[in-house]
Amino acid sequence: MRTQVGIIGAGPAGLMLSHLLHLQGIESVIIECRSQEEIEGTIRAGVLEQGTVDLMNAIGVGERMMREGHFHHGIELRFNGESHRINMSALTEGKNVTVYAQHEVIKDLVAARTQAGGEILFNVKEVSLHDLDSDQPKIRFRNQDGDLQELNCDYVAGCDGFHGPSRPMIPSSIRKEYQKIYPYGWLGILVEAPPSAPELIYANHDQGFALLSTRSLEIQRMYLQVNPNDDIAEWSDDRIWGQLHERLATKDGWKLIEGPIIQKGIIAMRSFVCDPMQYGRLFLAGDAAHIVPPTGAKGLNLAVADVQVLARALDAFYKKGQKDLLQDYTKTCLRRVWKAERFSWYMTSLLHTDPKHSPFERRIQLADLDYLTSSRAAMTSLAENYVGLPMEW
Numbered sequence: 001m002r003t004q005v006g007i008i009g010a011g012p013a014g015l016m017l018s019h020l021l022h023l024q025g026i027e028s029v030i031i032e033c034r035s036q037e038e039i040e041g042t043i044r045a046g047v048l049e050q051g052t053v054d055l056m057n058a059i060g061v062g063e064r065m066m067r068e069g070h071f072h073h074g075i076e077l078r079f080n081g082e083s084h085r086i087n088m089s090a091l092t093e094g095k096n097v098t099v100y101a102q103h104e105v106i107k108d109l110v111a112a113r114t115q116a117g118g119e120i121l122f123n124v125k126e127v128s129l130h131d132l133d134s135d136q137p138k139i140r141f142r143n144q145d146g147d148l149q150e151l152n153c154d155y156v157a158g159c160d161g162f163h164g165p166s167r168p169m170i171p172s173s174i175r176k177e178y179q180k181i182y183p184y185g186w187l188g189i190l191v192e193a194p195p196s197a198p199e200l201i202y203a204n205h206d207q208g209f210a211l212l213s214t215r216s217l218e219i220q221r222m223y224l225q226v227n228p229n230d231d232i233a234e235w236s237d238d239r240i241w242g243q244l245h246e247r248l249a250t251k252d253g254w255k256l257i258e259g260p261i262i263q264k265g266i267i268a269m270r271s272f273v274c275d276p277m278q279y280g281r282l283f284l285a286g287d288a289a290h291i292v293p294p295t296g297a298k299g300l301n302l303a304v305a306d307v308q309v310l311a312r313a314l315d316a317f318y319k320k321g322q323k324d325l326l327q328d329y330t331k332t333c334l335r336r337v338w339k340a341e342r343f344s345w346y347m348t349s350l351l352h353t354d355p356k357h358s359p360f361e362r363r364i365q366l367a368d369l370d371y372l373t374s375s376r377a378a379m380t381s382l383a384e385n386y387v388g389l390p391m392e393w
């Protein structure tokens, strides 16, 4: 088999890249180890930056998002039993965020690729990358019938998430990895209930962080800070509701609406950056190259930003034979990635309760929250990062 760009992974990065390349007249094939049902059913992110929404609309995959997504002009920060609204639109000249689940974005992108005759090979196994430092790299794998296949391409895009086979192909002698593991986990639930609030609520509490988000008028998404080593079996529905009520409580009697919990799970939290994001003809994008803790809602949006840079660089190569944008790929992406890493680390440090913090450090955290919610300059900084920093080409 042959194609121009071989893409490993049908997450937001791989699917978006394939669609962007298609619109530029560049062929690609995506190979994915999971089934279509699995990628379209995995519950993950929910918040799309303004730039992600604008891109989806510009490339013709935003129609359902505009109908079913929720447009939020502000967020609420809660601490000491009081609510403080950050009016993001007012502070960022009208920008906002859209709550639209990642698996819905995936469904829309798969539908667009399928409609355009794009090739996505699901259920592949034993994926390996070869000859990346030549001008004819190859991806070998077993297809869903177990047959060995070789995909010859000009370039390989490693969009295979944090645990995929692409990143380790960058020789360790030139690969620098920056990492921070947090002593926090997030217990996420999906609940059948109407929304308890019109906007997202990020709550800081002595018992730990809590987040109230939404999916639709019927389904809500909520998160609790837990110990990352906790077994989900230790968290009965009653215990979850007890903690959510306590951490989200306000002095003015705001009420959290309960409902049946239809899904629950715990994720660990880390910050991670790989530098460089490229080696020979291999380019990493999204979680394959960097991870942020979810507090800033940046992971999916960073994946989308990377592939915009990559698609543009590949376009310059195929249309004009220009290689400089490809050569600068790491530099271009990492400038913005590091700012999102900083913001995600900051939001995480600001909102979570650190079991190792002294009373002094806890008071500093509360002073930070007080400053943030009373200074227009500080609120503007939070808002411009939350709605998404501009692309830096």
Ligand code: FAD
Binding pocket: 008, 009, 010, 011, 012, 013, 014, 031, 032, 033, 034, 039, 043, 044, 045, 046, 047, 048, 102, 124, 127, 159, 160, 161, 162, 163, 164, 165, 188, 267, 285, 286, 287, 288, 294, 296, 297, 298, 299, 300, 301, 302, 303
């Ligand atoms: P992935 O989505 O991980 O996709 C990688 C794909 O590669 C997968 O489909 C995988 O099956 C495939 N793959 C892996 N190995 C192989 C292999 N060997 N062969 C073939 N295929 C392979 N981000 C936000 O922006 N906003 C949020 O609100 C937000 N909230 C989050 C909440 C939670 C609970 C979690 C877990 C994450 C959240 N994120 C959020 C992060 C976001 O989900 C990720 O950053 C995003 O999925 C990254 O996309 P990706 O395409 O790079 O990687």
Ligand code: DHB
Binding pocket: 044, 045, 046, 047, 200, 211, 213, 214, 221, 294, 295, 296, 297, 298
């Ligand atoms: C959601 C996830 C996040 O990480 C976040 O910061 C806000 C909302 C969500 O899944 O809805």
